[in-house]
Amino acid sequence: MTSLPDPLTVREQQHGVHSLFVKRWSPRAMSGEKVSADELRTLFEAARWAPSTYNEQEWRFLWAEKGTPHWDTFFGVLVEANQEWCEKGSHLVAVIARETFVRNGNENPVAVLDTGAAMQNFLLQAAELGVVAHPMAGFDWENGPKTLNIPDGFRLSAMIVVGKPGDPTELPTELAEREEPTDRKELSKIVQEGLFNFDE
Numbered sequence: 001m002t003s004l005p006d007p008l009t010v011r012e013q014q015h016g017v018h019s020l021f022v023k024r025w026s027p028r029a030m031s032g033e034k035v036s037a038d039e040l041r042t043l044f045e046a047a048r049w050a051p052s053t054y055n056e057q058e059w060r061f062l063w064a065e066k067g068t069p070h071w072d073t074f075f076g077v078l079v080e081a082n083q084e085w086c087e088k089g090s091h092l093v094a095v096i097a098r099e100t101f102v103r104n105g106n107e108n109p110v111a112v113l114d115t116g117a118a119m120q121n122f123l124l125q126a127a128e129l130g131v132v133a134h135p136m137a138g139f140d141w142e143n144g145p146k147t148l149n150i151p152d153g154f155r156l157s158a159m160i161v162v163g164k165p166g167d168p169t170e171l172p173t174e175l176a177e178r179e180e181p182t183d184r185k186e187l188s189k190i191v192q193e194g195l196f197n198f199d200e
């Protein structure tokens with residue numbers, strides 16, 4: 001069996017960053033093996049510790065395990081291009097943001113930002129455990145929320161497939177060729193001192 005590439009050998013780490021940030025990536029090759037209930041709980045526990053405005057903790061997560069009717073429902077919400085490789089996943093997770101403050105009912109402008117922070121915690125914890133966790137925006141944005149029984153005031157923001165690492169050569173050819181940890185822009189392209197002066 002061919003193993004997934006190791007981001008720590010492919011990616012160039014700079015400025016003394018913690019290796020976990022570099023280790024996290026979004027593979028598509030999964031084996032079909034189950035992620036345990038304990039592992040899944042650990043991922044949600046990591047998400048729980050994210051920072052949020054007024055400690056609102058706006059994130060909500062729904063999950064479904066492969067082989068259950070819920071899995072079929074969640075899977076049906078994904079676009080075909082994601083279904084193609086997600087079928088070897090173990091769990092699907094819906095990442096949801098509560099759009100108003102519990103404290104006063106006002107609109108919360110950073111609900112999705114905070115929820116994204118929780119998702120990143122989840123993804124980093126998965127990398128630490130050696131579990132694949134691949135976030136996706138490729139889902140049915142119009143009907144997905146209704147299908148998952150998500151009420152108004154809550155925004156389905158992402159889906160995540162979770163699974164055990166698999167053999168990249170078993171992916172469809174064009175996906176197998178892309179199964180490499182990505183690189184990043186130089187710091188100078190995303191960070192500036194002072195006022196905004198980016199070209200793009």
Ligand SMILES: Cc1cc2nc3c(=O)[nH]c(=O)nc-3n(C[C@H](O)[C@H](O)[C@H](O)COP(=O)(O)O)c2cc1C
Pocket residue numbers: 024025026027082134135136137138139158181182
């Ligand atoms: C919000 C979000 C949505 C994404 N949607 C998809 C998706 O629908 N399908 C997919 O294959 N990858 C998706 N990705 C994965 C990105 O392509 C990936 O994170 C990016 O290329 C950087 O690579 P890395 O995560 O391996 O470091 C998504 C990532 C994020 C954060």
